[in-house]
Amino acid sequence: MNTRLGVLLPTNHHQWDDARRLADFGVRAERLGYDSVWANDTLIGPRIEPLAMLAALAPVTERVTLGTAVLLPAFRRPVTTAQELASVDHLSAGRLVVTVGAGFPGRSEIEYAVSEVPWERRFGRLDDTVALWRALWAGERTYHGKVLSFDELPASTPSYRPGGPQIWLGGASPSALERTGRLYDGWLPYPPDPADYRTGLTAVRHAATSAGRPADAVAPALFVTVLVTDDVAGGERQLDAYCRTTYGLPYETVRTIQAMVAGPAEQVAATLARYAEAGAEHVVCRIAAPTLDAQLDQLELIAGITRPAAGQPSGH
Template identity: 55%
Template sequence: MDIGVLLPTGTAQWAKDDDPRELITLARAAEHLGFTSLFVNDSLISPRIEALTMLAALAPATETATLGTGALLPFLRRPIQAAQSLASLDLLSAGRLTLAVGAGYPGRFGRPFYDLSEVPWARRFARLDETVTLWRALWQGADSFHGEFHHFTDIPPALRPYRPEGPPIWLGGATPTALTRTGRLYDGWLPYPPDPADYTTGLHGIHQAATAAGRTPDAVTPALFVTVRIDEDPEHAHRAADDYARATYGMPLAELEKIQAVVTGTAEQVTERLNQYVTAGARHLVTRLAALDLPTHRDQTERTAALIPGLLSHHALRG
């Protein structure tokens, strides 16, 4: 059972006088408090520190925590250069890199990125899968690659990552096709379903797809991306999460809760709700803390860390 935290790399989560270099301090504090992973987001929709740059800064500043992306958008980068950057991060972190990847979503949170990247929107999922296959081939020493989207011959020797097989690669998304692709090709699953029952259903579909592909179900790490806000007053927690939803997505919390896992309330209420996802099968929780300045994020980090023993004990009881 792993419990991680998403670092607030976007300017929408900073107050006017916040120093972005404090993100390193936040990361160290989270690791010290017991979080086993530190994740960053990847986007062009709002100003933020670039994901791989942030992880490069974290690699020498942290010691044991997994360094992850939630989720990386590979189409924003040239594939061979990205493979080199990722191998470099895996080396600099001594094998602590985990990549959750995605292809983007319709609407303003996805399609405009393709225009900026000069990459076609059509067949984006096939392009994503092929890019991941290319990365793995390069990390294994391939000197050529010929797919539907990428054609390379006489590829110079690529930098090998810390682990011979390369960093684990997870997939975000919970559509039926995403579940099949996760079970067939990926090392983990990072969705954010609002209902724990949907998590159970999705995980079952992944296990079926993995078995059909000749893989064991435990080859896929079941993770969860979940927004969290803790307060002694449940109404205050709800209002703070609503402020976060409006600042981050331009929509009220009531709308965000329809499409993403969001848990607010007292420490006891949040623990109970998160444990429902643990019961549903989640084994790596990536918590995004609903805070709009770095001091509040630090406070929420400490509050969430206090939940870790209860989450671990619930997992142990579940066997």
């Protein structure tokens, strides 16, 4: 598989007994040839805050991209977050990618409520927040958007790279596809069918060119839940347990919404290859294993079936 390969750090607190081992997980992924390591964000359930996690990974890794999958900016003060992201960008010497989202209906309303942010106009707020970050990183002192407006901004920490870290969008609704092509640097969805991925990517590229951007302005990526096992039935039971723990929903429901695959190495590799053929150039794997030790085992298995030679970094 010639696509870039990433892995999501274990998210559920049952998956790590010592949070410091999560940094070891990221280092191990880099040594196995993974191209990126990602941290997840939510206020539902205990977990290590993603920007703190990436800041911890920055000095102990050298090559891998460090990303959020996804960050929910509505839960944070936008000016402060711009400084935090610029700081991680500096600590990692420009290896940060920020994938953002607006949350999930039926799940995220409580997160918005405790963050004292209205659920309404959340997509406009998200786009404004990203535009504000870019303005702050560029040294601008005012910002006026549709939802956020500031007549006077403080001098803020500039980003490591001119223009700031790449900002990707997670989502595959028609409006998300249009906004991705028009405003964002990358696309990280999880459609359960590679054909839907191909159709979505076509729409993103059309939106990009309609906005006067190059068709390839948006990096095409995929978020997929993976478990390598020779026991297919047992693997699906593990996926079911994972979905119920993570979402409170059965696997049969989640699989209609998200890309998920459990099975022998050949089956997993073939599934990922179909998404690559549909245009995905960066695959971010979430490992559906219940413990950190099991995740580490899977980390090696996935590297073995997707890298030209396990332990050797692929080209960027």
